[in-house]
Amino acid sequence: MAAPLIARVLVDSPLPQLDRLFDYNVPESLATDIQPGIRVRVPLRSAGRIADGYVIELTDHADGGYTGVLSDVEGIVSTVPVLAPEVAILARKAADRAAGSAIDIVRVAVPTRQARVEKAWLAAERGEVLPVVTALPLEGYPAGEIESAIAGMGRLAIDAIPLVTEVAAGVWVGRWATTLAAAATRAIAAGGSAILAVPDYRDQEQLAAALAAVLPPERIVRLDAKQSKPDRYRALLRCLGDEPLAIIGNRSVVYSPAKSLGLIAVWDDGDPLHTEPLAPYVHTRDAALLRQEQQGCALLFVGHSRSTEVERLVEIGWVTSVSPTPAVRPKIIPTAQQAATDRLAAQARIPSTAWRGAREALETGPVLVQVARPGYAPRLACVDCGQSARCLRCEGPLAQKSATAIPACAWCGALATNWHCANCEGTKLRQVGAGGASRTAEDLGRAFPGVRVIVADGERPVLSVDSSPALVIATRGAEPVAAGGYRAVLLLDGERMVARESLRVAEDCLRWWSNAVALSARGAPSYLVGVGGAIAGALTTWRQADFARSELADRRRLRFPPAVRVATLTGTIAAVAKAVTDLPVPSADVLGPVETGPGTVRTIVRFDYSAGTEIASSRGADGARLVEQAERLGIDRPQIRDDRIEVAEERVDDVVAAGERQLGHAAR
């Protein structure tokens, strides 16, 4: 009889207690097919209860800590090693950093199996030799700087070139996309795959077009959440081959299998879409940093603005900042909110300089107008008493989608027919504050008669526009790419965007504006309306990194993320107190507790990065774990008051829920 074959299995269970490897005996009948990375079915506790899991490793000796009798692996779900070893290691590391479960990461990393797709893939011939890829130079940057970083596993923070470029007849993309594409060709030419992570499908379309221009289609894999399940699974299977590929997608793409990984590039890491909404909420940037260290590939953070997180990495010397040479500085004109001479322009809340600039630009091509909100009248109030109008069903705010639409609830969608004011019984509504994209479009249409008006927002996505004159009204982040670039850009709702209450407002605004400005043609004017101060200065001088540096300095002074890491503890007073006294690190400071409900409190723990490992793995006698949630928390509307951080009301539920998930097992 040969040595026993033992499979170490990560069980697919949401229970944090099961977040470790279990040993199972491999019966003879499965011995030939079993291998690390495949999905298996294993018994758990009382016979009859069967769980799915992944084989992490095969061994001939049981884990020393367990002396009981091993159960047999029940069966093999699929012989395809969908959880690549490097991804299993990454999942473990990412989970440890965020005090979460590895299986939660694996669920994001491995798409659901599609038997038909798998069958076709297994039957298909493999080992075909793909065409040779030429390594392209990184044009517009200091010669050799990015190239040598890619060759030498370097880490860079790259300021993107704020221009658009044509990658195929009539196909225009942001210049950043060709930078990423060129970087990918270098990794692939050197024999490594490139993982390219973008925040949303808009960016992905641009990147896909840029890649298609420089790589054969067999070298490009799309792996994103928008795909159908079969497409996602097919894409994952393609990544399992030996040939280096460019793998593009949104945040989950950082977990795609890539045995020989040459490069990870993250576009616009400040975009909140890079934050994974599923526990343990690992950000693309953090997963990328872990994977870079683990697999020794190159790592590029590319963006028009710099996140405070990446700025921190630059300051501690972990990543190196690279700027375009020669410098490309867009022409930005800050304009105070002065009354325009033209009545119609004034109605459209456009200052006269911006109005003149837009009128002139409209003679030669498209003009972009960035607004804060979609719809027509985003806020409505009672004509008689001025109270904001609330839904009669759910108390949600009422808004109007178009000039002719019946006002409806922004939360539950109920139409506000027969509406009456809860305060004064009035029945007439009026708009409050500036209008949304549709209203702006209407106003601007009047101010510029005869000009084509295009509205682009979440509901009416427009990816690109041609080079003929048009007013393109877009909500922030939804701006289409214009052929040849916009001849002028109007950043209209700056004031409103800056007024948002969040720890990251300034950073976010600068990012939204910079991304819009980067869509302009070379030399075209961009008008920032109604915003002054340091943030306007940072945009006009195009010195986003400097702004990030001063933001980070402020956060350091206040001990806010990302200067420090933040965890929350929510639970019964006793459980939280116990967990706090059990903190393994004296450098951690504790804010609160604040009451979050009957008998429950929330405490925010701030600690230095160096303490992260100890904090994340700390367990009190009650089993409490701290979770880093700086991102998740956001700490909206930060205020230090009586030495406490108050969290905006709308986020309290999130915080409590997250804390309770952590302490759910602590309470037992």
Place this chain on the structure above:
DNA sequence: AGCACGCCGACT
């Protein structure tokens, strides 16, 4: 999560 094991009140 489930489902066992485990140590104190009212019953044939």
Place this chain on the structure above:
DNA sequence: GTCGGCGTGCTC
């Protein structure tokens, strides 16, 4: 003396 309360703990 036993049947059973669900508190505590484990899952290879």
